[in-house]
Amino acid sequence: MKDTDRYPNAESYDRLRRSARDLIDHGVSPPHCGGNLSVDALQLLYEQASRAETAGDALKLLHELQTYQVELDLLYEQLQANEHEISEELAHYRSLYEQAPVAYLIVANDGEIIEGNQAASVLFGQSTTDLAGNALSSVLAPGEEVTVNTLLRNSGNEEPASASFELPDRRRVKIIARSAAARDSILMILIEATANAATS
Known part of the structure; x- marks a missing residue:
């Protein structure tokens, strides 16, 4: 050789x-x-x-x-x-x-939270460890399952998908989602509607 x-x-x-x-x-x-x-x-x-x-x-x-x-x-x-x-x-x-000032989630294609950053922990009032393994719909207000499923389906499109959700404490949050490059998970940014309104 x-x-x-x-x-x-x-x-x-x-x-x-x-x-x-x-x-x-x-x-x-x-x-x-x-x-x-x-x-x-x-x-x-x-x-x-x-x-x-x-x-x-x-x-x-x-x-x-x-x-x-x-x-x-x-x-x-x-x-x-x-x-x-x-x-x-x-x-x-x-x-x-981890240190980003905006909440990030990585979610499985079936809607299970894989991990979140510190801002997501503050947003949901749960530790990042407690968030992992929960369905995304379980940390939102009751009745949001249909919108969550639509968001998950649309996240595979070329353009990021987005939807507005209510949290259990009645705050509203906008979620922008896109499939990861490998299509094995979904990347999400979560923005509180009140915070968004204040900065616009």
Whole structure:
């Protein structure tokens, strides 16, 4: 198997190989993160290096193995950096969701609340843990089931669906809903009608 077969992006592979060889040539390599050669492989290399007719091949093989090892270590470092970057980005967007001044809900296609942010917790007077698992209609005033079902059906359209609902304490809330990209849940924004009127 060719080296480029293992790396579909030949340009990336060439750059990785050049970096590895440059590090070896300068006697600097990244921290060794991969596995070590087995005893049998080391014994075979030693035997080949001990015989004059195979010593050159053994040295070439050893150099190639060193290069592969440095390539793996460079890839491992890049994966760690990518993982750190993704973790930071995830934490950033999670914070935006949790700390948003407007109420957000993620609802299953059947209307069950999957999760809500802190503003949703304040709006409904329940902790986010208590909200999860409840039907959306159960946190609204009685008699809103038909409108909820219509909203859920319409959320799959190209344009966001919206409807006005009454809460058990007679406050009104406007819900704007849209299916998630994977179509496995529905994203909702909830705006109190009184708050909306005050800002318009």
